[in-house]
Amino acid sequence: MALNSKRRTASAFAGVAVASLALAACSSGSSDPTSSAGGDTDTKDYSKWCDLKSELQGKTVSIYTSIVAPEDAQQKESYKPFEECTGVTIKYEGDKDFEKNLPARAQTGNLPDVAYLPQPGLLKTMVDTGKAQPAAKSVADMVDKNFGADWKKYGTVDDTFYAAPLGANVKSYVWYSPKKFTEKGYAVPKTWDELMTLTAKIAADDAAAKPWCAGFGSGTATGWPGTDWIEDLLLRVADKDTYDKWVEHKIPFNDPKVLEALGKAGAILKDPKFSNGGYGAPNSIATVTFQDGGQPILTGKCYMHRQASFYGTMWPKDTNVAEDGDVWAFYLPSTNDTKPVLGGGEFVATFRDAPEVKAFATYLASADWANAKAKATPTGGWLSANKGLDPANLVSKLDQQSAKILTDPNAIFRFDGSDLMPSSVGAGSFWTEMTNWVNGQDDKTTLDNIEKSWPTS
Amino acid sequence: MSPSLFIAATETTGDKFLTLFIGVAVFAAVFLGILILASLFKGRTGERVQALAFVGPTILFIALALVYPAILTVRRAFYSGKFFDLNFGTPRTRGKFVGTENFEKLWTTPGLTEVFRNTALWVILVPLLATGLGLLYAILIDRAKGEALSKALIFLPMAISMVGATLIWKFVYNWNGALEADGSPVEQVGLVNAIVTKLGMDPINFLGEAPLNTFALIVIMIWIQAGFAMTVLSAAIKAIPDEILEAARMDGVGGLKMFRFITLPSIRSSVIVVLTTIGIGTLKAFDIVQASSGGKLRDSVLANEFYTRSFVTQEPGLGAAIAIVIFVLVMPIIIFNIIQMRKDA
16 A cells, blocks of 8 residues: 555656646746847848858758748749858748748747748737847848838837838739720720729620629638728728728728728629629629639620739730730729829748848848849749839839839838738738628628727737 | 757658657557556555556546646636737737626627527537438448448548538539629539529529528538448447347338337437537537638638637637637537436446
8 A cells, every 4th residue: 555655646746747847838938028029139230141151151041931832932042142152041931821820830939030921910910929039230221221111110010120021012903904995995094083984884885794803702811802992992082191090990990981982892893783794793702712803804704803913923824914915904093193002012020039040131121132033033923112123123014013103202102901900800800891791791880890890909 | 848859850851750759669668667567566456556557647648638728728718818828928918817808709799699600500400410311321221232332422421531521512512603794694613503504593602692601511511421420320220139120020010110119219329429429520610611711701610710719810818718618518418428328328
C-alpha cells in the first residue's frame, strides 16, 4: 500500500508538471506588450543595402504572403537583385488562407519576418497583437520619397508608421468592349449623367442584351464586389472627408449619404432592365462568381462591367485587351469636377527587429524594387503607386493607364473602405448584407444591419 | 521546450520524418514502460495499479486536451477582445469581462436567428431522412440478388470527404442564369437544371436562393450519411435470430406487420445509435456549408458561424458563445444515447 501511495504522489507530480508545461506553452504566446510597438525607431540608413553586404551576408529573411503559384514566381524573381548584392536569402511562403492564418500565427509565436498585408485593417490587427515592428527610419524616408501622403497614412496605426505600400490596383474601372461601342456608335461617358443616359440607351437599343453585368460570388468572401460599388459611389455623391469619416465610423454606417450611394448602385444593379446581362434577373449577381461576372461582354450579352484593374488578367488568353480591342476599361465617371479613385494594395509589415529585415523592407519600398517587379511581370496585371516606377517598364497598356490615374495630381485616391473597417464588418456583415441586398433586401435594412454589427469596443 | 525548437526541427522533409519517428518511438517507449511497471505489481493492489496505469494517461490527456480547453472556452464567452488568449496583444485589445453580452449577441446580431433556424432544419431532417432511407434500402436489398453491389453503391459516398461531396454536388446543382435578355433559356451545365429545362421548366437557383439552398445542402449530407445508416442497420437486421422470424411467419405475420412488430423492435437500439450519431455529426458539420458559399447566402449553420466568428471576423467571444450553444444542444442527444445504452446492456 505504501508503494501504491508513493506512485500516486509521483503520478500526481507528473500530472502537475505536464499541466504547468502546457500552461507555460500557452502563456509564452502572450509576451510583454511593452517590448515592441512604439519605442525608439532605428535611425540607421539602410537605403544603400548593397554596401551592407559584410553585415548582411548569409542572413535569411522569411516572407509570408497570400500570393501563390504561379504569380509567386514573379515575386521571387523581383528579389534577386537584392539577394545578389547583399548575400541575404529570401525564404518565400505563399498561402491562400494567409489572412486567416497570420493572426493565428501571431498567437502561437510562429510569425514570419515579413508579411504582405492586403488590407490596412489587417495591419491594425497585427499591431494589436503587439508583434508588428514600427518601420525603420530608412523605410519611412524611402516611402516619403516614393509615395503620396495618402498611401503612407494607410500604413500608419495610431500615429506610428509601420508598413510601406507595395503593389496597388485601381478599382474605379468600367470594363467594356471598344469594338462593340464603335459598332453601335456609343461614346465613352465622361460624367455620371452620361453614363446613366448611355445605360438607358443600350437597354432600349438592344433587346438581346443588358447594359450591365456583375458577379458578387467569391466563395467565403462572397459579397465583396458589392462593397466596392457602395464605396465608389459614396466617393461620388459625397466628398472624401465624408468617406473617411464613414470608414472610421465617425458618422454612422447608415448615414443618408451612404443610403444615396447605395440607391445609385441599386438603380443599375437591381433594375431588371439594366442587369444582369448574360445571366438573367438581378438576383443572379449573388451567385455568379466575380471572375465570370464580366465575361458576357465578350459574347455581346452585356456592355459594361464595373471591376478593378486586376480583372484584366481574367479574360480568356486570346482576348485583345486594348483601347481599340475586344475589351478595355474606362474610368468610372464622377458626378462632379473631382476625380475620386478607389483602389487597393498591399503593405509590407515586419515582425523581427534585425538589420537584414530592415534592409529588405527598404528595398521593397524603393524604385529599384518596383521597376524590378514590373520587369519580372511579363503578363501584366501588376502595378504600384511608387512614383519611381517607370511606366515604360509596365508591359500591359492597362497597367500604364492605371499608373497614370494613380499618379494624376487631380486624382483623390481613397483605399477600399471595407479593407479598413474592423473585420467583423469589412470581412463579415458588409459582405453578407451586400449579398442579401442584391438578392432583394431593401437599401435601408441593409445599411441598418451593418450599422448594428459595428463592434462596440 | 520552446515552440521554436519544434519549428526549427521541422524545416525539411527529412527533419519532419525524423520528428515523426522520434514521436512514435517516444510513444512506444512510454507505453512499454507503463506495461512493464504495471506488470511489477501483483494481487489486488497490482490490479488497481494496472488499471491506473492504463486509464491514467487517458484521463490525463482528456483533461489536457478536452476539459481544459472546454473550461477556457466557457470563460472566453464572458469576455470581449480580439484574440482567443485573453492576455494576448496590446492593452487596448485585451479581453475585458462583459458578462452575458456575447450571449445577447446571439439574438441581436443580424442574420444569426436565421442560422438557428437553418441548424434546426439540419438537425431534424438529416438524421430522420438519412436513417429512414438507409433503413428502407437495407430492408429492400436484404437477401436480394446482388446485395453486396447494391450496398457498395450506397456506401460509396461515405468514402468521399464532405468537401469533395460538396464540390460534386455543386456541379449537379449548377445554375448559370435563368433567361437571356431576349427571353430564350440559357443552356444549363448543371445536371439537375439540364433535366429541369429539358422538361420545359425554368432552371432553379438551388444554391443561391434561401431557404431553398439549405435544403439543397441537407440533401448532400443525407446522400453521405444514408450509406452509414444502411450498413449498420443492415447488419442489425441480419443479426435477428432466424427462429424469431420463423416463429412470426408461422403465426401468420408478414409484410408491414413483420417490419412493425418483429424487425423494428429487434433493431431498435441500432436505430437509436444511428439516429444520434448522425444527429451529433450534423450539429458539428460545417464542411458542406463552408465549401459551398461559406454561409454567405443565408445558408449558414452554427458550426460554420462558430468558425467564422472565431477565426475570420475576430469575435472570439461570440465564437465561444456559439460553441457553448452547440455543446448544450449536443448534450441531450448524448445523455439520451447513454441512457439507451445502459438499458440495453
